[in-house]
Amino acid sequence: MRSRPMGGAAVIGLLFNFAFYGMVFTASLEFSNSAVTAPSAPVPRCSRRRR
Incomplete structure (x- = not known):
């Protein structure tokens, strides 16, 4: 470059x-x-409460 x-x-x-x-x-x-390793559907959570 000149300048x-x-x-x-x-x-x-x-x-x-x-x-x-x-x-x-x-x-x-x-x-x-992450698209390869991510599950295709969300994992369902247990609906029962822990005591």
């Missing part, structure tokens, strides 16, 4: 983009993993 402030802004923008898309990628992995 020092523009070079710094470009580096900061690159870091922000890398962090944002990294979070999107890891969240998509987490959601796909």
